[in-house]
Amino acid sequence: MQEHDDIDILVSEVGPRDGLQSIKSIMPTAAKKAWIAAQAAAGVREIEVCSFVPAKLLPQMADAAEIVRYARTIPGLTVLALVPNFKGAQNAIEAGAHKIALPLSASETHSKANLRKTHDEVIDEVRRIAELLRSLPAGERPGLEGNVATAFGCTLEGPVPERKVVELARRLMEAGVDEVGLSDTTGYANPTQLRRLIKLVRAEVGHDRLSSVHLHNTRGLGLANALAALEEGITTLDSSLGGLGGCPYAPGASGNIVTEDLVFMLDAMGLRTGIDIEKLLAVRQILVDALPGEALYGFTPEAGLPKGYARGGWGVRAAA
Amino acid sequence: MQEHDDIDILVSEVGPRDGLQSIKSIMPTAAKKAWIAAQAAAGVREIEVCSFVPAKLLPQMADAAEIVRYARTIPGLTVLALVPNFKGAQNAIEAGAHKIALPLSASETHSKANLRKTHDEVIDEVRRIAELLRSLPAGERPGLEGNVATAFGCTLEGPVPERKVVELARRLMEAGVDEVGLSDTTGYANPTQLRRLIKLVRAEVGHDRLSSVHLHNTRGLGLANALAALEEGITTLDSSLGGLGGCPYAPGASGNIVTEDLVFMLDAMGLRTGIDIEKLLAVRQILVDALPGEALYGFTPEAGLPKGYARGGWGVRAAA
Numbered sequence: 001m002q003e004h005d006d007i008d009i010l011v012s013e014v015g016p017r018d019g020l021q022s023i024k025s026i027m028p029t030a031a032k033k034a035w036i037a038a039q040a041a042a043g044v045r046e047i048e049v050c051s052f053v054p055a056k057l058l059p060q061m062a063d064a065a066e067i068v069r070y071a072r073t074i075p076g077l078t079v080l081a082l083v084p085n086f087k088g089a090q091n092a093i094e095a096g097a098h099k100i101a102l103p104l105s106a107s108e109t110h111s112k113a114n115l116r117k118t119h120d121e122v123i124d125e126v127r128r129i130a131e132l133l134r135s136l137p138a139g140e141r142p143g144l145e146g147n148v149a150t151a152f153g154c155t156l157e158g159p160v161p162e163r164k165v166v167e168l169a170r171r172l173m174e175a176g177v178d179e180v181g182l183s184d185t186t187g188y189a190n191p192t193q194l195r196r197l198i199k200l201v202r203a204e205v206g207h208d209r210l211s212s213v214h215l216h217n218t219r220g221l222g223l224a225n226a227l228a229a230l231e232e233g234i235t236t237l238d239s240s241l242g243g244l245g246g247c248p249y250a251p252g253a254s255g256n257i258v259t260e261d262l263v264f265m266l267d268a269m270g271l272r273t274g275i276d277i278e279k280l281l282a283v284r285q286i287l288v289d290a291l292p293g294e295a296l297y298g299f300t301p302e303a304g305l306p307k308g309y310a311r312g313g314w315g316v317r318a319a320a
Numbered sequence: 321m322q323e324h325d326d327i328d329i330l331v332s333e334v335g336p337r338d339g340l341q342s343i344k345s346i347m348p349t350a351a352k353k354a355w356i357a358a359q360a361a362a363g364v365r366e367i368e369v370c371s372f373v374p375a376k377l378l379p380q381m382a383d384a385a386e387i388v389r390y391a392r393t394i395p396g397l398t399v400l401a402l403v404p405n406f407k408g409a410q411n412a413i414e415a416g417a418h419k420i421a422l423p424l425s426a427s428e429t430h431s432k433a434n435l436r437k438t439h440d441e442v443i444d445e446v447r448r449i450a451e452l453l454r455s456l457p458a459g460e461r462p463g464l465e466g467n468v469a470t471a472f473g474c475t476l477e478g479p480v481p482e483r484k485v486v487e488l489a490r491r492l493m494e495a496g497v498d499e500v501g502l503s504d505t506t507g508y509a510n511p512t513q514l515r516r517l518i519k520l521v522r523a524e525v526g527h528d529r530l531s532s533v534h535l536h537n538t539r540g541l542g543l544a545n546a547l548a549a550l551e552e553g554i555t556t557l558d559s560s561l562g563g564l565g566g567c568p569y570a571p572g573a574s575g576n577i578v579t580e581d582l583v584f585m586l587d588a589m590g591l592r593t594g595i596d597i598e599k600l601l602a603v604r605q606i607l608v609d610a611l612p613g614e615a616l617y618g619f620t621p622e623a624g625l626p627k628g629y630a631r632g633g634w635g636v637r638a639a640a
Binding site for chain 2: 154157159187188190193217218221223224226227261264265268269298299300307
């Protein structure tokens, strides 16, 4: 993993994993590599490049190991891989991922539907993965993050009790993860709820053990939630280029928050992301070309940057 | 004007004015009336129902006086009309508007393009309108709001100096408006800039003289900006049902912030708007039927409410 002392906010691109696993098209390996390389060249420091799941279940991820190996050759890039279980973690470690993330759904109904595992079974996998990681030499040991998914409500169960989310975050830490994250898998979160839950989880696991949130824009609140998270001191925000994938509903109801709009917001606010927004906007063309017919989202790519926009803070310049 | 002691945030619907004047279709008068009535019945307390401009220029607004007279018959509804000049104000007063709003573009280039008037000329109109209003009996005197438009940047001029916005807000107050508003006409604003400008303008004209902002979602930051405004103590937010109109760019780059998404956010945060969100979502069908082929925006209408959503705060219930 890389240190990022020169940026304020780490934008963690999840499109190659969350985006590509949610659409029907299978992106060719070469296009995935071009996407990852171009986005890293635009200044993105962390990319969740794949998920280590059986190709039978998710053919979109059949090239996971090759993608990790390729991404590892890009200087300065933290290569993140999602894994559903111990077996996936073994494969991710073997391929060379810098960091491994594992989802634990607060809704047990969703956990059983998604990973075919109860909470106890998922925690057992985490414990085994943590043991495996501890057996590795310190310099070759990937980081391990546990993400509490459906943390703000579930499409199957409805409301999820906050004490359940807090308890699962604690159990993930006890099982050996380095840090926890909160995922609004269903796009149910609102700014007030998000703030409260960040505070509650931090009170349980420690302030510095929760630094990232994964937000969706399903009801249009994605960037408002991102702002609320920033104000709570969250420093890592997941997003997906073109809001790719994660669209369980009608067109317009996108999934992940859109990287382009998020970076525009952060950049305009004068926050340092390390990302060149004009280069970032140009990466979208790779998706357009490689995924014909797939819906892409985002407002900034359509509208363009404001006239006279200055990188590093439109507001700052307008104040002159 | 109505008092609203039973709500926290006043959602001011601007679709019948800002929405309808920005699209090519002309909505039949009967449909406008049905829309206004249905939205008032859903609990919306204030609607900007029209603009008093020559029908030659904006045939969409040819029935402005009839619409105001009709809207005045709806109990509890504050009827707002936009006017570009003294003549428009005379017509709005005659028709019976509760409140008159006049835009003053911070970008003088935009002011000349929009109203064909310099700053000095617009201020002169405001002064004459204020004099006219003072000549009316107190009980029949509409309120007067001056909106600083393109306050966050202009598509023609680019960055707009903040001192210019502050100065124009002061001049509007001196010319006799009751209050000022800030309009992000171009969708350029970001949360940091918005907060700073709200503070600067309030420092000049008084805290209670700036209570409303008019936001666009052109770059996807609309609700993040709305959240920032709320946190600064703004209590009136303009929005447009279905994000209707105001789309100078490609599809997807909507104009005004979407009433449905805004109300969902406020309602989910536990803020009282007086609006029944399910009834509000149903009003959209009137637009679908009356404006065939026009693009409507919004994520909540597509995705629907969360499973088990409880009005008055999803987060509150989820905390149980």
